[in-house]
Amino acid sequence: MRANQLIALLQEHNLFLSTTLPSDDVDFASLAYDSRKASANGLFVCKGFNFSVDYLQSAIANGATCYLAEKDYHVDVPVILVNDVRKALSLAAQLYFGFPQNDLFVIGYTGTKGKTTSTYLTTNILSHAFPQRVAMFSTINHIIGPKPEDQFKAHLTTAESFDLFHEMRQAVDNGDKVLVMEVASQAYLLDRVYGLTFDVGIFLNISPDHIGVNEHPNFANYLFCKMQLMINSRNCIIDADMDHFDEVYAAAKVSTAPERIFTYGFNQPDATLSITSSTATLTDSEFGLTVHGADQLQALATTYHVSVPGDFNQSNATAAVLASHLAGAAVSDLQYGLAHTTIPGRMESITTKHHGTIYIDYAHDWGSMNALLSFLHTQFPDHHITAVLGSTGDKGEDRREGFAKALNDYADTAFLTTDDPGHEDPIAIAKEIDSQIDHDKVKTSIIPQREDAIQHAITSATNDDLVVLAGKGEDAYQKINGVDTPYASDPVVAEDVIAGLADEQ
């Protein structure tokens, strides 16, 4: 990477302040923001809440010959000073990796809920349309090519800019043409996607979440960060049913012509796509779409079968239909992809012989718990709903009140247990939820050991019961006192319980 090219790019974005480089006619052999990955003749980027000058010294010891920072650390190598190092890192990464986004059709999903689900649905549709040409960056998994080593677990919902553009480069080099990715609000808060224009940006929904220390200072900031996806997308797709729709639509209109803004919603005749749910079972559903005011989308007006249950998943599926169609998928690809997708830990179900249907679902805040329980309650009013859940420690304290509210509205029985307690006492968290439960409506028990809570819930369930194991999806750990403590995972525990029940054999 040429220093003069980087400086020109930083100047273009009004980020460059000054440099102590004797000449900008130099080449950096590498770029790193982690001292442990710095190498000979490299440029090291100093950023982060926990940054220490010791990291810069280690990077120099590992071969860094220049650093990029917001302040002069007065070390032995020259500095490029900028007024915003996170934005500078994103631009430097794009330059270093040769702007890989220019060779990809990039689809980005934001929303409080449904990002992972919609990302999987879209990836499956597009993989049917363009086999081995689709990259995916989800909270669960990343796929950057066809080989087994091109699939790996995610560390964050949206990776740090350097890692993001690195993986995009690898995906392009592996022949990928499309990228489907999740865009967390944190990605805009910390400029992980600064300078990236999405071909399609989708805004699924918003409800208060991720507000607190290390996250957003308030809801307005959370919404503002999420809306940046609309401002940075060539085509915008927005759920017309969501709260704050008008503000999000207005944000989209700032940089996108109205004919490139698409909306969808349930029985919304004015939306581009109006959804009519035709059948919903415990394990899947079918819906129809009608098209309004967009002749080029008329082919989408047909029926679709979705292999994941829940009306909210019909909504996610419609977003996936629109985004995939804009990327070039045919209706047959849309129908195939939606009918053949499972998402790890999202509405996975186990049908038992005598203990009802068990759902393993990642719902871990009011928005998702409310969507999940209200769907089950509305569709299957005669079924008894049992929920097994806890609430995370060290963050999202308001989730506890939200869970109690959703349980009061829709559940019959709740087993309150452990879910990533962090440095807090899981029993105290459970009691906090319990204190806000209306015990005339919901019968509760506090069972700290999650395995035991699942055991009690399934064993006591009868034929028509719906047992929801909420919050952990397929997580195979409990976050306790800063350590990821191994945990078998909800599906494994549930299968073990069922295998041990005499009447299930």
Ligand SMILES: CC(=O)N[C@H]1[C@@H](OP(=O)(O)OP(=O)(O)OC[C@H]2O[C@@H](n3ccc(=O)[nH]c3=O)[C@H](O)[C@@H]2O)O[C@H](CO)[C@@H](O)[C@@H]1O[C@H](C)C(=O)N[C@@H](C)C(=O)N[C@H](CCC(=O)O)C(=O)O
């Ligand atoms: C608050 C927050 O978001 N922090 C993220 C941010 O950290 P940071 O830039 O402040 O860096 P830091 O961790 O303080 O470390 C300081 C710097 O020293 C460097 N370092 C560190 C050690 C060393 O030996 N040498 C060295 O050079 C590090 O590489 C880093 O650049 O950037 C890091 C990557 O560069 C992330 O790992 C880190 O995410 C933390 C772990 C995190 O948990 N973030 C959560 C809140 C998050 O981002 N969540 C969203 C999901 C939200 C949703 O569900 O929608 C996500 O996208 O995952």
Ligand SMILES: Nc1ncnc2c1ncn2[C@@H]1O[C@H](COP(=O)(O)OP(=O)(O)OP(=O)(O)O)[C@@H](O)[C@H]1O
């Ligand atoms: N469109 C939706 N509206 C409301 N709830 C939803 C929606 N889609 C999914 N959910 C619920 O939210 C849970 C999490 O879904 P998913 O993992 O797809 O969302 P996400 O946005 O990636 O979440 P997170 O940011 O917490 O990782 C699901 O298990 C389901 O209970």
